[in-house]
Amino acid sequence: MHLRNHVKELRARHDWTQAQLGARVGVTRQTIASIEKGDYVPSLLLGLQICNVFDLTMEEVFILEKREEQG
């Protein structure tokens, strides 16, 4: 399972910097960068907060992808 997200696109649409979005949801710029790159999976609370600032539903921001197990 892999969690993909549209945070980068949505942030660009709102013309916010990573730091500005981070300040709105109460996290650092590095955390937003990690979420955008897919390096960090946010908690449910942070995920909902991000959806809330974009005024979108969870499904519109985060997509759960099924990946084939390697090996």
Next chain:
Amino acid sequence: MKRLIFSFIMSVSMIVAFGAALIPCIQIAEGFASFIRSPHQFYVEVNLLPVVPLVILSLIEAVDYYLGRRKGRPSFWQYPLIIPAADERERAISAQATATAFRAIWFIAPFCAALMVLHPIVRQSIPAFPVFVLLIIPLVQICVYYFKIRKIYL
């Protein structure tokens, strides 16, 4: 990141300097030990040069602490333990770094215990050998912790 690098350099330097500063203490203790063995003569030769790095580092820390206190910034040894927990990701990385540093003891403590086997051989040439071996443990822990915690800034 700059603050983390400064904190890492200061932490490692402090441990190395502290180990060096204990050399004169061991020399004094050896002098007393020989005095106890033969009370008629008391002779201690102490080289205080190994204490100098610790004094210099302490002065740097005192200045940094004074300047940091005005800005509400903690001292360098508190910095990586307190500051990088601003949000859930940083707390997760801190927790992972702490666990890894703790796990490092499992490897480094037996290694240090094994190194102590060499003590009877090097006792004459390196009197502070047990001190150095003991200080390897925090040194490794600090290196492991900082290596893991730097992910916060990547």
